[in-house]
Amino acid sequence: MYRLLLKSVKLQLLCIGLLAQLTQQAEQNFYTAGVVEFRQAEGNELLVWQENLAGYLEIIHSTNASATDIIIFPEATLNTIETASFVPAPEQQITPCLDDAQSLVYAEFLVKLSCAARETRKYIVINLSEQQLCSDTPEDTRPCASTGYNIFNTNVVFDRQGAVISRYRKVHLYGEMRNSTFKPETVAFDTDFNVTFGHFICFDIMFEQPTLQLLQQGVKDFVYPSMWFSQLPLLTSVQAQLSWAYANDVNLLAAGASMPKWGSTGTGIFHGRQGTIVSKMVTDAGERRIYVAQVPKYGPDNASQPPVDELELLPRDSASGLLLIKRDELENYKSVRLEQLLPPSSGVSSGLLQHQLCHGFICCNFKLHWRRRQAADETNFSYRLGAFDGWREEQHIDDANYVRNCAIFACTGTSIEQCGLMPDLEQQQAAFSFDNLTIEANYVKSSALLLMPNTLLADLYPLEPADFDWSLRELNNSHAIAARLTLTSPAPHNLLTFAIYGNYFDDVCTYHPNGTTEQNLQCGFKPLDDGATQLQALGVALSLLLALSLTLFN
Structure with missing residues (x-):
């Protein structure tokens, strides 16, 4: 009896300690994030996930990652189409580590990463090739592959207990052998440190859906897995990331695939109008490394919180001939x-x-x-x-x-x-x-x-x-x-x-100086004088009539 009572007291104290820790994290004016620059394995597409998973787990359990609240991994560096996994819908509240410990439904890498999030008590964002039965979406009448599956480029978010709390499927595919969803998704998730994150993937950043919709909802923090192919002079990776975060005055947590010989690199954490907290462009053989920083939160009025401890920017590599850059x-x-x-x-x-x-x-x-x-x-x-x-x-x-x-x-x-x-x-x-x-x-x-x-x-x-x-x-x-x-x-x-x-994204409803009044009115653009000229003329006429009437009655 005494042992049971002691065990109960210890459990209560543990719960109180965890609650106090979460309360403190929610009240802090910053959170700690890690973004991963990751060189994926090459070789047999049925087996590379094993080496990639080992690299992911090593980073998650590393000393460098110990202080993080959330870790973001890049796009397309975990598995391939050949090893696509089912992913539970967030509303199912499934924890693969507990609900499918033998990996009977979900791929082994999904289960083990769920367990890693649970063991380290961190939010973890991964990107993977997902499969879903075409029959699961009967409203989608588009042709289905002979396999009976749709294959998506998907972000998955685990919470600190390893549960899948968010899933986003890429809208704008960059020449990929993947499917798009029947209806584009706009997805955000909440955290226990009082920050709501929107998420999108790589090429999505160039488009209105889902980025502007998330911004219009008031989202100020974004996770962004990417396998970006840099292009001169306007669209190299970190260049585009900072530009987007600055223009929208938001926090952007960008994790980049690290394969410079293919043209892919670019990882960073950006704090709106304040600029770069940390960033990295890798120009050699690629790397597997986490970059960690304290990220200031935006307040209730969307104003940036006071800056956190000063962080020294990483030394910049000189650009070498190993990085392939498009033109x-x-x-x-x-x-x-x-x-x-x-x-x-x-x-x-x-x-x-x-x-x-x-x-x-x-x-x-x-x-x-x-x-x-x-x-x-x-x-x-x-x-x-x-x-x-x-x-x-x-x-x-x-x-x-x-x-x-x-x-x-x-x-x-x-x-x-x-x-x-x-x-x-x-x-x-x-x-x-x-x-x-x-x-x-x-x-x-x-x-x-x-x-x-x-x-x-x-x-x-x-x-x-x-x-x-x-x-x-x-x-x-x-x-x-x-x-x-x-x-x-x-x-x-x-x-x-x-x-x-x-x-201008899709260039829908752009004001055209040479367009017809009807066309511009349909998009909400009133005539430039907005009736002011007519009102002014009416005012002049009324003034003349008033002056004339006063003259006649006098």
């Missing part, structure tokens, strides 16, 4: 070489250049305080000014964005085909330096529009918010927004990109 189709831009706009090099070594470049409905206004560098010669890389208004498309990719961009980008030679390439920094230096750069442009409004500052240095990291000023201003009597990006100090000599990126 944007810059031939579609309206562009001009910087040298074509400047006086001959023999006469002037510095100056101020102001130039406007228009393409479609976007006019980009550039202001450059430039200097020719003393070491400049014909082997050095230079710059072009560019403007683009149109669809951003890639071969073999079904989804596309409508974008309007204004950019200064590096070129390794005089032709446009030599732009968007990595300069050989051992052989080339920048032909110009800039004491200041400013880009201004007016963007017509749309039902869905995301304007972002976009920068990149030759080490493949972007400028931080302290290095630039960014402003958006609604123009009076105009369905347009004035965007302005300017440096706060001289540009580093290894600058590759300085740009405003305007994402």
